Amino acid sequence: MTVKTFFYGLIASFGLPWLIMLAVPFGTMRSLESPRFDEVNDESTALYAPTRGGRTENGSLIYAQEGCAMCHSQVTRPSYAGNDVFREGQGGTKKNPERGDTRRITNAWDFSNGEKRAHIGESRIGPDLGNFGNRLDALASSENHKAAAAVGLELEKDGVPLTPMQIAVALGDKAFDKELYVYKHLYKPRKENPTDKRQEKHWSVCQSNPQFFTKTGNYGQGAVDAVAVKCDKQVVPNDNCRAIVSYLINLKKDGAVPYAMQYSKDKKKAGK
Amino acid sequence: MSTSTIPNIEDAELRADIDRSLRHPVMFFFASGAAWLAVSLVLGILASAKTHSPDFLSCCACFNVGRTMPAHMSTLIYGWGAQAAFGVIIWLMSRLSRQECKKSGIILAVGHFWNLMVAVGTVCVLAGSGTGIVWMAFPKSIMIALAVAYFLIGIWAVIAFRVRRGGHIYISQWYLLAALFWFPWIMISGILFGQAYLGNGHPLMITASTAWFRSALMFLFFTPVAAASAYYIAPKVTGRPVYSYSLAIFGFWALAIIGPWAGMQRMMGTPISSFIQFLSAGAAVLMIIPAIALFVNIIKTAKSNSDAMSYSPSLRFTVAGAVGMLVFTVLGAMMALPDALRFTQFSVAQYGLELTGLLGFFSMCMFGAIYFIVPRITNREWISAGMITQHFWLFIYGVSFIAVFYTFLGGFMHGYSLEQVGEPHSAAVARLYPYAVGLTTGFVFILIATFMFCIHLMLMWLRLGRRSSHPTLLARHAHSSPHGPEGDLDKLESLDSKASTN
Amino acid sequence: MEPNLRDTPLRRFNTFWWGLALFVVFGIACFVIKNFFQDDEMYSADDERGKERIVKREQVEAAQAALLEFKKDGDSVQVPPSALFSLAGEILETKPADSGVPHNKEFK
Numbered sequence: 001m002t003v004k005t006f007f008y009g010l011i012a013s014f015g016l017p018w019l020i021m022l023a024v025p026f027g028t029m030r031s032l033e034s035p036r037f038d039e040v041n042d043e044s045t046a047l048y049a050p051t052r053g054g055r056t057e058n059g060s061l062i063y064a065q066e067g068c069a070m071c072h073s074q075v076t077r078p079s080y081a082g083n084d085v086f087r088e089g090q091g092g093t094k095k096n097p098e099r100g101d102t103r104r105i106t107n108a109w110d111f112s113n114g115e116k117r118a119h120i121g122e123s124r125i126g127p128d129l130g131n132f133g134n135r136l137d138a139l140a141s142s143e144n145h146k147a148a149a150a151v152g153l154e155l156e157k158d159g160v161p162l163t164p165m166q167i168a169v170a171l172g173d174k175a176f177d178k179e180l181y182v183y184k185h186l187y188k189p190r191k192e193n194p195t196d197k198r199q200e201k202h203w204s205v206c207q208s209n210p211q212f213f214t215k216t217g218n219y220g221q222g223a224v225d226a227v228a229v230k231c232d233k234q235v236v237p238n239d240n241c242r243a244i245v246s247y248l249i250n251l252k253k254d255g256a257v258p259y260a261m262q263y264s265k266d267k268k269k270a271g272k
Numbered sequence: 273m274s275t276s277t278i279p280n281i282e283d284a285e286l287r288a289d290i291d292r293s294l295r296h297p298v299m300f301f302f303a304s305g306a307a308w309l310a311v312s313l314v315l316g317i318l319a320s321a322k323t324h325s326p327d328f329l330s331c332c333a334c335f336n337v338g339r340t341m342p343a344h345m346s347t348l349i350y351g352w353g354a355q356a357a358f359g360v361i362i363w364l365m366s367r368l369s370r371q372e373c374k375k376s377g378i379i380l381a382v383g384h385f386w387n388l389m390v391a392v393g394t395v396c397v398l399a400g401s402g403t404g405i406v407w408m409a410f411p412k413s414i415m416i417a418l419a420v421a422y423f424l425i426g427i428w429a430v431i432a433f434r435v436r437r438g439g440h441i442y443i444s445q446w447y448l449l450a451a452l453f454w455f456p457w458i459m460i461s462g463i464l465f466g467q468a469y470l471g472n473g474h475p476l477m478i479t480a481s482t483a484w485f486r487s488a489l490m491f492l493f494f495t496p497v498a499a500a501s502a503y504y505i506a507p508k509v510t511g512r513p514v515y516s517y518s519l520a521i522f523g524f525w526a527l528a529i530i531g532p533w534a535g536m537q538r539m540m541g542t543p544i545s546s547f548i549q550f551l552s553a554g555a556a557v558l559m560i561i562p563a564i565a566l567f568v569n570i571i572k573t574a575k576s577n578s579d580a581m582s583y584s585p586s587l588r589f590t591v592a593g594a595v596g597m598l599v600f601t602v603l604g605a606m607m608a609l610p611d612a613l614r615f616t617q618f619s620v621a622q623y624g625l626e627l628t629g630l631l632g633f634f635s636m637c638m639f640g641a642i643y644f645i646v647p648r649i650t651n652r653e654w655i656s657a658g659m660i661t662q663h664f665w666l667f668i669y670g671v672s673f674i675a676v677f678y679t680f681l682g683g684f685m686h687g688y689s690l691e692q693v694g695e696p697h698s699a700a701v702a703r704l705y706p707y708a709v710g711l712t713t714g715f716v717f718i719l720i721a722t723f724m725f726c727i728h729l730m731l732m733w734l735r736l737g738r739r740s741s742h743p744t745l746l747a748r749h750a751h752s753s754p755h756g757p758e759g760d761l762d763k764l765e766s767l768d769s770k771a772s773t774n
Numbered sequence: 775m776e777p778n779l780r781d782t783p784l785r786r787f788n789t790f791w792w793g794l795a796l797f798v799v800f801g802i803a804c805f806v807i808k809n810f811f812q813d814d815e816m817y818s819a820d821d822e823r824g825k826e827r828i829v830k831r832e833q834v835e836a837a838q839a840a841l842l843e844f845k846k847d848g849d850s851v852q853v854p855p856s857a858l859f860s861l862a863g864e865i866l867e868t869k870p871a872d873s874g875v876p877h878n879k880e881f882k
Contacts, residue, residue, distance in 0.1 A: 001521070006446065010453055010528060014492075017532040018461065021548050022484055023804065026465055027811030029474040029544070034822045049822040064404030067338020071323075073618050077541025082614040084541075086693045108543040111475045113819050118475035120542055122406060124618040124690050125323055125337075125704065127697040190327070203698035205326045211333035211400060371781070427793045434789040435781040457800045464804045472816065473808075 032108055041259035041269045048109065050255050056114030059247020062240050063119060066209070073121030074130040076253065078105045078263060085264075089135045090128050092254030102254040105263060106130060110253040126206055133252040136178050137164075143176040144168055180225055182245045183237045186212055187227045212241035286370060287648075293372040294363050295649045297379040301359035302642050303733045304387050306726045308351025309635070311394075313719040315344035317712055324708035334398045342409035343397040348630060349407060349489070350418060351390045356638040357497040358383070358425050361448055363645050364504055365429040368445050369436035375428045382424045389417045405466060407486040412467045419459045426452045443520040447500035450528065454492040458485060480539050480548070487535030487552075490629055491559065495527065498597070498637035499566055502590045505640050506573040509587040510580045515572035523565025530558045537608045540617055556608035563601035570594040583745040585660045586644035592668060593636030599675060600629040607683070615691060620707065621683020628679055631718065632671040639663070639725070646729065647744075652737025654728065654744035661746055663725045670717030678714065682707025 037044040063069070076084040076091035085091045085105055092102035110130075111118040121128075141164040148155055148167050151174065155162055168175040184191070189206035215233040216223070226234040237245070259269055319340040321328050329335040366373050373379070393410030396402060402409040410418070430452055433445060462485035466478060507514050514520055533555030540549045574581055574591050581587055604625055607616040616622065643660065647653050654660060686707065689700040731737065738744065739761040815821070845852040 001441075001446075003441075006449070007453070009525070010450060013525075013528045014454065014457065014532050018457070019807065021533065021536060021551065022461060022465060022481055023807040024811050025545060025548060026469070026473050026477045026481065027808040029477045030472070030808075030816050031813035032474060032817045034817075034819075047822055047826050049819040049826075051819045051823065065400050065402055066333075067336070067342055067402070067404055069404055070338050070341045070406070075542050077614075077617075080610065081541030082617065083691045083693050088693075105541075106543055108474065108476055109819070111543075112817055115475050116470045116478070117404075118479045118542075119404075120476075120479050120539065121618065123620055123623065124697075124700065125620070126701075203701050205323055205701055207322060207326055207336040207338065208330040209333060209336070210331065370778075423794065423797055427790055430793050431786050431789045435778065435785050437778050438780065453796075456797050460797075460800045461804055464801065465808075469808070474817065 029108070032112065034109070035258050035261060037258045038260060048258050048261075050109055050113065052113040052250050052252070054246040054250030055243045056247055056250065057116070058243035059245075060115040060117065060119070062244045063247060064117060066211075066244070068129075069119040069121045071121075071123060071125035071206075072119075072127065072129045073124050074119050074128065074251070074253075075106045075121070076104070076128070076130055084128070089138075090131060092131060093134060093138060096254075099256070101264075101266065102134075102256075103264070104254060104257060106253050107257065107261060126204070129248065129251055130253045131251065133249050134254055136181070136249055139181075140164070140168070140176040140178050144171055147171055147174050147176070177225075178249050179242075179245055180227070182248055183212075183225060183227045183241060186237075186241065186245070187235065209241075212237055212244070214238050286372075287367065290366050290370070290372050291363075291649045293374070293376055294366055295376075297373070297376050297383055298359045298363045298645065298649055299733050300380055300383050301355045301362075302646065303729055304383070305352045305355035305359065306722070306729050308347050308355065308387075308390065310719065310722050310726055312344050312347035312352055313715055313722055315340045315347060317715045317719065319344050320708060320712040320715060324705050324712070333400065338404075339398050339400060339402070342402050342404065342406055343394050345406050345626075346397060346409045347390065347394055350393070350410070351387075353494060353630060353634060354418075354422075355383070355386065356635075356642070357451070357494065360497060360501050360638065360641045360645070361426065361452065362429050363649070364444060364500060364641075365432050365448050368442050368448075368504070369432045371432040371435060373428060373432070379425055379428060382421050386418065386421045386425070389414050389421065403467060405482045407489060408462055408466055408482055412463065415459070415463050415467065419456065419463065422455060422459065426455070442503070443514065443517065443524065444500040444504045446521075446524055447496040447503065450524070451493050451496040451500070454488070454496070458488045458492060461485065462489075476539075476542060476544050480536055480542075480544050483538040484535035484552075486626075487538075487556075488532060490626070491527065491531035491534060494630065494634045495531070495597070496524075498593060498634045499523075499527075501637045501641040502566065502570050502594055505586050505590045505644055506570050509584045509644070510573060510577035512573060512576040515569050515576070519565050519569050523562045523569065526565060527559075527562040530555050530562065534559060534608075537613065538617065538622065540610065540613050550610075553608045553610060553613065557605040559601045560605050563597050567594050567598045583747040585654075585657075585664070585744070585746055586640045588664060588746065589636050589640035589643060592664070593633055593638075593640060596628070596632035596636050596671070600625070600633045603628060603675065603679060612684075615687030616683050617687075619683045619687035619690060620704065620711075621679055621687065624674060624679025624683055624711075628671065628675040631667075632675060636667070636671075639667075642729070646732050647737065650732055650735055650737060651739075652732060652735060653740045653742070655731055655737055656728065657744050657746050659724050659728050660744065663721045663728070666717050666721035666724075670714045670721065673717070674711060674714040678707050678711045682710065 034047050034049045037046050037048060039045050079085060085103055088094055088103075091104055091106070094101050094103065096102045144164065144167045145155070148171060151171070153167070153170055155167070157166075162170070185204075185206070186209045188208055189204045190202040213227065213235045215230070216236055218229055218232050218234045222229070223234055223236045226236050228235045259267065318329070318335055319337050322335065322337045322340065333339065362373065362379065389410075393414040396411055396414070397409045401411060403411065408415060429448065433449060462481065465473070465481035466485055470478060503514060503520060534552050536544070536548045536552035537556050540553065542549075570591060571594060574587055581591060606612055607621055607625060643654065682704070686700060686704045689695065689703040690697075692699070842854050843852075844854060844857075
């Protein structure tokens with residue numbers, strides 16, 4: 001083997017996989033074409049281009065910097081790669097009041113909504129966060145129902161059940177505050193989590209994040225979003241905290257997809 | 273002592289000249305690398321402790337897993353791994369090419385710059401300004417600075433190869449040359465596709481390119497450097513040739529052809545093209561082929577002189593490294609099979625596998641090289657065979673424990689629990705607890721071994737080693753030694769001079 | 775020892791610059807290959823939805839413009855608004871004529 005053949009061999013053996021696996025897919029996937037809903041199967045011709053609310057870009061950057069992806073994933077894998085899609089709450093929910101079973105695998109358009117990097121995740125030491133927003137909405141809805149029942153609020157109007165939004169508005173101050181719930185979790189994760197019935201200690205091993213909070217003087221009625229009062233000072237979330245919480249509560253990857261992209265065995269055509 | 277022939281004396285003088293010319297940069301790389309290894313292990317213990325005892329040191333955000341874990345991996349790779357590799361590369365290439373190093377000053381200066389960049393990068397990560405990518409956590413500017421520094425360290429080894437005296441090219445030289453070629457291509461691809469093109473590429477492909485980067489760095493930089501070291505140490509210490517040169521060349525090309533395809537199996541099930549995921553999984557399984565080639569060659573070479581294993585620290589560490597490579601690739605292959613990947617992809621098995629490769633394979637080979645090289649460049653022998661033995665056994669114990677208990681057992685148990693659809697996530701967290709404690713324990717053993725190694729190395733750096741005619745060996749020779757009578761060099765010289773005056 | 779004929783300053787110089795060139799070529803290759811295989815526009819959900827909205831707006835404007843065209847409806851005629859603009863100008867230039875009905879107030 002001469003040095004020349006050695007280098008040609010190296011260039012070929014490295015260059016081919018580099019081209020096929022990295023450089024070419026990177027370039028071509030940059031301008032992914034949006035699929036369209038189908039007139040026959042979906043009764044719609046709209047474009048499938050999901051967008052996400054909240055401070056996605058800021059929040060995603062802080063999510064990366066704080067290393068949340070070390071312990072949390074954000075992907076629901078197809079059944080050949082794992083049981084993710086069957087787990088309640090991970091890829092969607094079985095009991096969505098409007099759409100029924102919304103569980104689905106993640107697709108490429110779920111990640112192209114303002115985020116620059118897809119936080120697939122290193123491990124699942126903590127739960128998958130791909131549909132954290134949905135789980136939080138479901139929690140808010142059930143808590144509001146309980147609060148409404150406690151206050152004696154009517155949950156129906158003219159025979160039609162109130163929507164979660166209507167209940168929240170009716171409850172006013174007593175409505176479940178999603179942001180505050182997450183602020184408290186980020187501040188002291190083991191104090192606010194509902195205990196698992198089978199275990200006695202709070203199970204979360206999430207890290208406390210003091211860097212997301214500042215202390216201000218405790219005066220007047222106190223800040224609305226104060227998570228705690230400590231040594232006569234209020235602990236309030238800073239801007240980074242607001243950004244990442246806004247990002248987290250908008251993490252939803254269970255929106256409707258065109259019929260051609262549904263991989264569930266129970267998929268139904270629209271109108272049937 | 274028998275009279276040596278003139279070529280042997282010239283050879284020995286050339287070797288001594290080469291060692292003297294490289295003394296400062298190589299010792300610097302080894303010593304600072306060892307220090308970074310200790311730092312990395314401390315950060316690793318912190319990260320591991322925070323997964324099973326999250327309220328430990330919860331006052332400060334810099335101790336959170338999200339920051340200490342990337343800092344730990346970054347210091348392990350760029351602080352210890354890269355610097356140990358650089359030291360071995362420049363010494364080995366110079367020796368095998370029979371070229372004195374004329375640019376030691378530049379290499380030493382750039383080495384200091386490398387350390388500075390790693391330190392700044394680590395501080396950035398701990399302060400919350402990292403990128404969040406595990407093997408590329410340093411900010412982009414630091415990574416670019418490291419790439420430039422690499423060029424100014426590695427090019428001299430390439431030049432040494434190019435101006436070598438004609439003749440046989442050793443298998444180690446092929447491996448080193450390949451590592452020197454692959455590293456910049458991988459670094460530049462990783463920096464561009466993983467960091468610089470942020471906002472200019474699909475988020476999934478940016479993440480996929482970082483997954484590829486991680487695997488490519490392991491298989492195409494750390495593996496060839498460790499293999500080069502093993503292919504040098506084994507024949508050198510045993511005094512026998514490599515068992516099969518053609519098997520070695522086959523193993524090299526198998527690594528070159530298969531290695532670059534692996535890495536994307538970590539993206540299995542994500543919405544990137546399927547062929548990418550499955551090609552990588554296949555490549556990860558096929559990596560067993562070059563691993564077996566290396567393992568067979570090194571073990572057969574070592575066995576050709578079975579005494580050497582019992583007394584040579586270099587050979588012992590190197591053979592352990594070869595075993596480590598086999599374990600690493602077999603575990604990796606098992607985990608890459610799609611039926612197993614569903615369990616291991618998001619369990620702790622992936623991190624454990626990286627540790628097995630970096631510590632159990634690469635680090636062991638580097639220790640073997642360091643125990644061989646340092647006496648030659650400092651002209652002193654290691655002070656304590658006992659410390660070397662302790663280093664070996666404690667390190668082996670820690671790494672084996674991590675490989676078996678944490679990676680294999682913990683990885684599959686954790687993954688199995690994650691796959692149980694009906695169970696809440698708290699069950700997986702509870703299942704992980706003992707394995708996380710096991711990881712911390714394994715790290716503690718490795719840290720103790722590393723402290724011993726660091727102290728030993730620092731003493732050698734300060735030229736406080738033994739001045740002796742005999743190398744420090746782990747067992748006494750049963751028969752008479754080719755090195756002559758054992759003893760302190762000064763005393764032997766004074767005895768000699770007394771004998772000659774009498 | 776025999777002198778090493780391969781070790782010349784030129785060879786060393788060459789190797790250094792070839793090495794640097796290779797380094798730079800890796801970067802250029804990444805850049806060129808990616809740019810060669812990419813389309814000019816990067817996917818953006820907002821832009822895609824924007825394109826849909828533009829199509830809809832054009833459809834709406836065309837439909838509205840169609841309603842304002844010239845039409846004869848029995849005795850009356852529908853004209854586009856622009857046809858009356860000149861008429862409006864003429865109306866502005868006319869001066870008010872005496873209507874013959876006295877005012878309530880006298881303006882001095």
